[in-house]
Amino acid sequence: MALFLSFVRVFSIVIPIIMSHFGQFDARTSLNVLSFGAKPNGMVDSVKAFSDAWDAACGVVDSVVIYVPRGRYLVSGEVRFEGESCRSHEITLRIDGTLFGPQDYKLLGKKKTGLVLVVFTMLRFLEVLLMLREQPGGIAKPMVTIALKTLRFMDSYNVRIKGVLSLNSQLFHIAINRCRNIKIEDVRIIAPDESPNTDGIHIQLSTDIEVRNASIKTGDDCISIGPGTKNLMVDGITCGPGHGISIGSLAKSTEEQGVENVTVKRAVFVRTDNGLRIKSWPRHSNGFVARVRFLGVLMVNVSYPILIDQNYCPGDSSCPSQESGIKINDVIYSGIMGTSATKVAIKMDCSEQVPCTGIRMQAINLTYYGEAAETSCTNVSGKQLGLVTPSGCL
Numbered sequence: 001m002a003l004f005l006s007f008v009r010v011f012s013i014v015i016p017i018i019m020s021h022f023g024q025f026d027a028r029t030s031l032n033v034l035s036f037g038a039k040p041n042g043m044v045d046s047v048k049a050f051s052d053a054w055d056a057a058c059g060v061v062d063s064v065v066i067y068v069p070r071g072r073y074l075v076s077g078e079v080r081f082e083g084e085s086c087r088s089h090e091i092t093l094r095i096d097g098t099l100f101g102p103q104d105y106k107l108l109g110k111k112k113t114g115l116v117l118v119v120f121t122m123l124r125f126l127e128v129l130l131m132l133r134e135q136p137g138g139i140a141k142p143m144v145t146i147a148l149k150t151l152r153f154m155d156s157y158n159v160r161i162k163g164v165l166s167l168n169s170q171l172f173h174i175a176i177n178r179c180r181n182i183k184i185e186d187v188r189i190i191a192p193d194e195s196p197n198t199d200g201i202h203i204q205l206s207t208d209i210e211v212r213n214a215s216i217k218t219g220d221d222c223i224s225i226g227p228g229t230k231n232l233m234v235d236g237i238t239c240g241p242g243h244g245i246s247i248g249s250l251a252k253s254t255e256e257q258g259v260e261n262v263t264v265k266r267a268v269f270v271r272t273d274n275g276l277r278i279k280s281w282p283r284h285s286n287g288f289v290a291r292v293r294f295l296g297v298l299m300v301n302v303s304y305p306i307l308i309d310q311n312y313c314p315g316d317s318s319c320p321s322q323e324s325g326i327k328i329n330d331v332i333y334s335g336i337m338g339t340s341a342t343k344v345a346i347k348m349d350c351s352e353q354v355p356c357t358g359i360r361m362q363a364i365n366l367t368y369y370g371e372a373a374e375t376s377c378t379n380v381s382g383k384q385l386g387l388v389t390p391s392g393c394l
Contacts, residue, residue: 058085310326325353
């Protein structure tokens with residue numbers, strides 16, 4: 001199965017944003033990757049050419065554009081863009097061509113860390129924009145063939161990802177790790193519904209993150225929210241197929257940072273395995289979940305529209321035989337409507353040792369094929385306000 005990351009017409013990285021509108025740049029220096037040895041014939045490895053072009057751009061004090069003309073560029077390994085030593089604070093990477101990785105997955109499997117198509121690290125004082133623009137007619141779509149993860153941002157600040165299409169990544173499509181002030185908007189992510197671990201957007205150990213106006217179809221979580229995520233806004237998401245939006249899985253280790261200040265609003269889930277899920281392994285941990293808001297969500301034939309699972313153990317093999325130590329507190333579900341594909345539309349299986357507290361439900365209306373749905377809740381307390389259908393949890 002082919003694995004792609006698609007940029008229609010333009011894939012731009014701007015440090016800081018220096019575009020008044022698409023296609024117009026105010027840059028004093030322009031660097032063409034062809035001048036650094038890149039070959040647009042799809043036969044010559046262009047990793048070094050991209051790296052050399054980036055290094056040259058980082059040495060320019062003024063604003064600079066790195067331009068990749070149309071053509072096919074072979075990329076045999078990771079393309080890394082590191083910002084720690086950059087002198088320029090205004091770099092634009094504009095790709096009109098097609099990047100594709102090696103087809104020999106056995107070769108890629110020999111890499112200890114796997115392959116990530118594009119890696120951004122240490123962009124700590126730079127503002128980054130990844131932007132897509134349609135080609136005339138909106139038909140031709142340059143593709144980037146890759147294996148394992150597609151886009152990874154590490155130890156970076158002030159990143160904007162806009163208009164990217166990621167198609168059939170082998171693992172995570174977009175991974176955010178140890179970052180701050182990241183904005184992801186107008187992205188499309190697609191993977192087969194049977195493909196494992198193809199999370200659309202994975203976030204961990206990061207703060208001040210926004211995900212807006214995204215369409216995500218995967219074989220795993222549309223958005224997975226890992227330990228150490230704080231101040232996350234998810235607004236205007238369509239998810240399905242996939243496993244829904246998940247906080248967790250948590251309690252993978254006993255020493256773990258918490259998840260706090262998460263808001264998901266204006267989301268649509270279509271035939272997903274789960275809708276709004278919080279999950280943790282049955283293991284002692286000092287992690288926690290606090291101040292979570294699920295607001296204005298439509299469910300269309302979702303197996304478990306609302307789910308808290310503190311006994312998470314996929315496959316039921318070698319499961320920890322402990323109680324989850326993850327403390328879940330102050331979670332609001334408001335304006336959750338639609339249909340459940342299972343009789344139990346609301347399930348909260350919380351830890352006896354550390355029960356779920358401060359759960360609030362209001363304006364909930366979930367049905368099961370036109371009939372009344374049910375709830376299944378253990379070790380949970382909170383308040384129910386106004387209409388909540390089905391009721392019985394609180």
